[in-house]
Amino acid sequence: MKVGVLGSGDVAKVLASGFVKNGHEVRLGTRSPAKLTEWSSINRAVVVGTFTEAAQFGDLIVLAVKGTAARDALELAGESNVAGKPVIDATNPIVDAPPVNGVLKFFTDLDESLMERLQKTFPDAHLVKAFNSVGNACMVNPRFQGGKPTMFICGNSEAAKATVREILDQFGWETADMGKAEAARAIEPLCMLWCIPGFLRNDWVHAFKLLA
Numbered sequence: 001m002k003v004g005v006l007g008s009g010d011v012a013k014v015l016a017s018g019f020v021k022n023g024h025e026v027r028l029g030t031r032s033p034a035k036l037t038e039w040s041s042i043n044r045a046v047v048v049g050t051f052t053e054a055a056q057f058g059d060l061i062v063l064a065v066k067g068t069a070a071r072d073a074l075e076l077a078g079e080s081n082v083a084g085k086p087v088i089d090a091t092n093p094i095v096d097a098p099p100v101n102g103v104l105k106f107f108t109d110l111d112e113s114l115m116e117r118l119q120k121t122f123p124d125a126h127l128v129k130a131f132n133s134v135g136n137a138c139m140v141n142p143r144f145q146g147g148k149p150t151m152f153i154c155g156n157s158e159a160a161k162a163t164v165r166e167i168l169d170q171f172g173w174e175t176a177d178m179g180k181a182e183a184a185r186a187i188e189p190l191c192m193l194w195c196i197p198g199f200l201r202n203d204w205v206h207a208f209k210l211l212a
């Protein structure tokens, strides 16, 4: 697929190179392409440009920016450039404040997730929550003694979720589809839970698995 990754942080870089590794064509978008010059020299297959260029290029979009900037980043990408496309939403609504006893603070509440806010603002984009509740080091083809980890996803478009499920399959994950956009109210806080062992014990290598 042609993939447009919005973001220049660790998540954007890891997912961009993960898509290349799994045979996709990738453009990465940022407000400041120059800051990725060194990274680009190592990751030559990823074309770095603006948010708009990445969004125009992608048939699949990945939103991997700071939660507080997610709406601005999609606006810079251009509403028409994300319309009708699956948008993997890896963001979390984390405030700019330190965690308390290892627990991050969110700017949303349990009755409205960040993804729902973004979906309302960009009604024609097919947002799918994924990759938000695992650290970037474990996102692409992770290996755990406990077997394949589970990625919890949700979104209003069944077709977009089917696309994301195929990607997750390639990236070594089993998928648990939790339904429509409202389920992001439950999936986004998994990020808080995932981070607690990291902040308390510097343990950042784990993932969730749904047992049946």
Ligand SMILES: NC(=O)c1ccc[n+]([C@@H]2O[C@H](COP(=O)([O-])OP(=O)(O)OC[C@H]3O[C@@H](n4cnc5c(N)ncnc54)[C@H](OP(=O)(O)O)[C@@H]3O)[C@@H](O)[C@H]2O)c1
Residues within 6 Å of the ligand: 006, 007, 008, 009, 010, 011, 012, 029, 030, 031, 032, 064, 065, 066, 067, 069, 072, 073, 090, 091, 092, 093, 094, 131, 132, 133, 134, 135, 136, 137
């Ligand atoms: N770090 C992880 O392991 C991890 C794991 C799961 C989920 N997440 C989530 O994934 C997202 C990305 O995390 P990250 O750690 O890779 O990076 P980050 O530091 O949270 O975000 C960096 C990105 O945010 C963009 N940004 C910041 N302010 C902006 C603004 N005013 N307008 C537009 N864009 C702006 C930056 O754009 P420029 O490129 O233009 O500077 C950059 O691309 C976050 O929502 C985070 O909660 C992170």
